[in-house]
Amino acid sequence: xxxxxxxxxxxxxxxxxxxxxxxxxxxxxxxxxxxxxxxxxxxxxxxxxxxxxxxxxxxxxxxxxxxxxxxxxxxxxxxxxxxxxxxxxxxxxxxxxxxxxxxxxxxxxxxxxxxxxxxxxxxxxxxxxxxxxxxxxxxxxxxxxxxxxxxxxxxxxxxxxxxxxxxxxxxxxxxxxxxxxxxxx
Amino acid sequence: xxxxxxxxxxxxxxxxxxxxxxxxxxxxxxxxxxxxxxxxxxxxxxxxxxxxxxxxxxxxxxxxxxxxxxxxxxxxxxxxxxxxxxxxxxxxxxxxxxxxxxxxxxxxxxxxxxxxxxxxxxxxxxxxxxxxxxxxxxxxxxxxxxxxxxxxxxxxxxxxxxxxxxxxxxxxxxxxxxxxxxxxxxxxxxxxxxxxxxxxxxxxxxxxxxxxxxxxxxxxxxxxxxxxxxxxxxxxxxxxxxxxxxxxxxxxxxxxxxxxxxxxx
Numbered sequence: 383x384x385x386x387x388x389x390x391x392x393x394x395x396x397x398x399x400x401x402x403x404x405x406x407x408x409x410x411x412x413x414x415x416x417x418x419x420x421x422x423x424x425x426x427x428x429x430x431x432x433x434x435x436x437x438x439x440x441x442x443x444x445x446x447x448x449x450x451x452x453x454x455x456x457x458x459x460x461x462x463x464x465x466x467x468x469x470x471x472x473x474x475x476x477x478x479x480x481x482x483x484x485x486x487x488x489x490x491x492x493x494x495x496x497x498x499x500x501x502x503x504x505x506x507x508x509x510x511x512x513x514x515x516x517x518x519x520x521x522x523x524x525x526x527x528x529x530x531x532x533x534x535x536x537x538x539x540x541x542x543x544x545x546x547x548x549x550x551x552x553x554x555x556x557x558x559x560x561x562x563x564x565x566x567x
Numbered sequence: 568x569x570x571x572x573x574x575x576x577x578x579x580x581x582x583x584x585x586x587x588x589x590x591x592x593x594x595x596x597x598x599x600x601x602x603x604x605x606x607x608x609x610x611x612x613x614x615x616x617x618x619x620x621x622x623x624x625x626x627x628x629x630x631x632x633x634x635x636x637x638x639x640x641x642x643x644x645x646x647x648x649x650x651x652x653x654x655x656x657x658x659x660x661x662x663x664x665x666x667x668x669x670x671x672x673x674x675x676x677x678x679x680x681x682x683x684x685x686x687x688x689x690x691x692x693x694x695x696x697x698x699x700x701x702x703x704x705x706x707x708x709x710x711x712x713x714x715x716x717x718x719x720x721x722x723x724x725x726x727x728x729x730x731x732x733x734x735x736x737x738x739x740x741x742x743x744x745x746x747x748x749x750x751x752x753x754x755x756x757x758x759x760x761x762x763x764x765x766x767x768x769x770x771x772x773x774x775x776x777x778x779x780x781x782x783x784x785x786x787x788x789x790x791x792x793x794x795x796x797x798x799x800x801x802x803x804x805x806x807x808x809x810x811x812x813x814x815x816x817x818x819x820x821x822x823x824x825x826x827x828x829x830x831x832x
Contacts, residue, residue, distance in 0.1 A: 405634065409626040423630045430634045498612050506620045524582065525617045531584050550578045557613050 397437050400445050401430065407446060407527050408453050414522045415457040417511050425460060429453040447533040450523065454537060461515075498557070499564050509559045517552035524549055568596040573603045580607070581614050676741075680765055680793075681777050683740045688758045688780065688795040691736070691749070697756065698734030698749050708735040712746050718790065720746035720761040723813045730757065730806050740765065750806070757796040757806060765791035772811075774804055783807040787814060 408429055412422035429452050440448055501509075510518060516538075523529045523537060531549075535542045568576070573596045579585045580593045597604040691697045700711040709722040715737055724732050733749040733756075740760060750757040765784075772785040781803045783794045794810075796803055 402634075405626045405631060406623060409630065410622075410624045413624045422624075423627070426626065426630060427634055498609070498616055500616060501620075503620050503622060506617065507622055510622065525614070526622050531579070531582065546575055546579055546584075549582075550575045553578065553610055553613060557609065560613070 393437065394434075397434055401433055401449055404446050404449055405430075408449055411450055411453055411522055411527055412457060414511060414518060414526070415454070415515075416460060421460060425453060425456045428456045432456065444533070446527070447529055447537050450527060450529070451537045454519070498560055501560065501563065505563065509556060509563065512559065513552060513555055517548055517555055520545060520548040521552040521556065568592050570596075570600060570603055573597065573600070574606065577603065577607045577610065581610055677766060680741055681775075681782060684758075684760055684782065684793055684795050685778055685780050687738045687740060687745075687747070687760070688756075691738075691747070691758055692756060697736070699736035701734040703732050703734075705732060708732065708748065711735055712737075716744050716746050718746065718761070718763060720748060720790070721787070721810075721814045721817070722748055723810055723817060725750065725806070725809055725813060728809045728813075730809070752796075752798055752802060752806070755796055755798040755802075757794055757798060757803070759810070760793040760795070761790055763790060765793055772804075772807055774800060774807075776800070785811065787811065 405426070409422060409426045412425045412429070413419070416422050416425060429449065432452050432455075433449055436452075510521065513521060519538060520534060523534045524531075529537065531542050531545045534545045538545070540548075573593055576585065576589065576593045577597070580590055585593065593607075597607050700708055702708050702711075703724075703726065705722045705724045709719070712718075712720055712722075712735060720735075722732070722735065726732060730750045730752050733751050735749065736747045738745050738747045738760070740762065743762060745760050745762040745765070748759040748761065750759065766786075768786040768789070768791075769784060770786075772783060774781065774783050776782070780795055780797055781800050783803050783806070785792050785807060792810075794803060794807055796806075798806070
């Protein structure tokens with residue numbers, strides 16, 4: 383027997399049980415992508431609203447990647463808004479990507495035997511936050527949100543091979559920044 | 568495996584993304600190539616540092632609360648919270664959202680009540696659930712409800728009009744007790760549910776078909792009446808009309824009787 387009201391109620395209950403455990407994951411990604419607490423809170427809230435509105439379109443499987451993909455779309459809209467304000471978005475992204483090509487070759491030349499000293503959490507967070515957009519996003523999804531390559535590929539809309547190479551570049555970039563931080567301090 | 572390949576593949580190895588065959592290849596290459604071995608070690612260090620670094624952020628309690636408010640919950644939903652949600656979405660104006668939620672909330676309840684009435688109707692047809700008091704005499708059925716429910720349902724004998732009074736029972740709809748008067752037309756059972764506030768007061772009778780059953784709803788003297796049957800629409804409408812007519816007639820004669828008896832001798 384179909385009771386409409388009961389169906390809606392259980393939809394909300396199922397939704398809450400499925401997505402609320404990932405609130406910190408969503409918020410963490412938002413913090414790294416937007417680099418700012420207030421924007422991250424707004425984006426997280428918007429993400430949950432959209433997720434609830436489109437919950438019927440969720441086709442099963444792990445729900446975390448689905449949720450993070452929504453968050454990423456929200457953040458990209460925010461990038462676009464900021465970009466429209468500054469008029470700098472696309473050129474910034476391109477520069478970032480080509481700039482790291484240089485850093486990546488530098489990284490392969492730097493002595494691998496150099497030891498990474500433990501940095502405190504806040505410093506590590508800052509170094510990650512300074513990574514260029516696409517690398518930062520891929521690295522956070524892998525190391526902090528703990529997504530598989532396949533899931534990252536789905537969230538970011540690229541091939542698994544691209545995920546792998548972005549991750550290699552992101553780590554090279556981060557390692558360089560890390561070593562620079564050690565030398566600086 | 569070349570060093571170029573290894574440089575990318577070693578990340579997949581660290582991330583447990585390689586099958587056993589490819590993992591062995593990367594490890595075998597690193598065993599022969601000092602530079603790639605050093606890289607593998609360096610990135611393993613980096614990965615361990617990151618994983619031990621507690622780099623996650625915790626959503627502030629205020630954010631958790633506001634999400635709790637916008638995501639409907641059976642206990643926490645308020646119309647205001649829903650409105651905030653619509654407002655944030657920016658898709659509908661607050662006014663449109665207000666009328667929308669009101670209609671949705673009301674229709675939800677309406678649908679649920681109709682569904683429950685049909686369930687109760689179906690239950691009544693199974694086993695011996697049809698009547699608690701079995702009588703074709705309205706003067707037996709009506710008093711039976713006294714003390715069982717805090718309203719006096721109109722029990723009307725329509726046998727003369729082709730609808731046989733079978734009896735009455737107590738049922739539950741929307742979590743509240745409901746008086747049910749049972750009629751029969753040939754082989755068809757009509758369950759007439761009577762309660763307060765089963766639906767908003769209807770200015771005119773409403774005939775609808777839900778899940779193959781015909782339902783006629785109307786209001787009378789502040790009571791909601793809801794007749795469910797597999798009887799065809801015309802005959803259910805006829806039942807409702809005759810019931811209303813007889814109820815009005817009964818009130819008029821009762822009123823007259825009262826005014827007669829209260830007249831000073």
